[in-house]
Amino acid sequence: MTRERIPFITELPLIIWLVIVWGALWQDFSPGNLIFGGLIAYAVANLLYLPPVELSGRFNVLYAVPFVGRFIYKLVVASFEVFWLSLTRGPRLVNAVVAVQLRSQSDLLVTTTGHALSLIPGSLVIEVDRSTSTLYLHCLNIETPGDAAKIRSDVRATEAWLIRIMGTRDDLALLQTEDRFAQENDNREGGVSK
């Protein structure tokens, strides 16, 4: 069986994660245990072969920490919202399936965004169109197109956070151009609309 050799550096994040899981499960982070875990992780990653995840090569901790905070805050809000809707609306709930096109073409980013979205605003990914990186989300309590627009901007905000944390440089450049345009628009309108 011939297969492409994966460079060790691409495998490294996976192996580090497996070593952390190993240490956590043994509740033992002594060097000996970690080295043994590393050997097992290396063996597992090479024997039970999976296509490597294409990482972008950047990870910005400065954005990651506030993102975790925002994530937990939104998770609490979403949980109570679901609770409240189930108590007050229950069977009379009106939902919608909303299509949201993401900026990024990267599989990793589309997947991460989809994951985050299933947990934070009131949405659930029911279909992914990989060719156009469009997510189809089922959202609770959407009655008007305005509600759908709010969901869409929320989704794109979440994606922007993830791009800033771990998106490719191209995506980041795209995002910065977009920000600049938005700023220019704001300046031109002179704060009339907001």
Add this chain to the structure above:
Amino acid sequence: MNDTVIDVLTAICLLGGALMSVAAGVGLLRFPDLLARMHAATKPQVLGLLLFLLAIGLQMRSWVLVPVLMVCWIFMLLTVPVSAHMVGRAGYRTKHMRRDLLSMDELDEVVEKAANKRAPDRNPTERPDET
């Protein structure tokens, strides 16, 4: 003194976690269709688990337990959306859902368009369950 504070925090976390379990249960009972129920099964439950794990971490007071609890929650975060997506996707495709409860369906338009493109000779009114 310190113990009392930790006990109170633990109690708050446990009550919060229990409340979230109730929320998930109420949602499962009261929401009208499969897709709406999946919402109830994902969000409150992940938060509930986080609160329970926090309570365990506070009570056990050992740092060595923290990584296990974190790994536990991370696996929850990784698996819950996937299972919800798979169930939701299967439910949507097999029409185990109530279309009359949707105020808009942008996926259906795409599916319709793709179906018409693939079989242009087929009568589009062939699917009587669609509105």
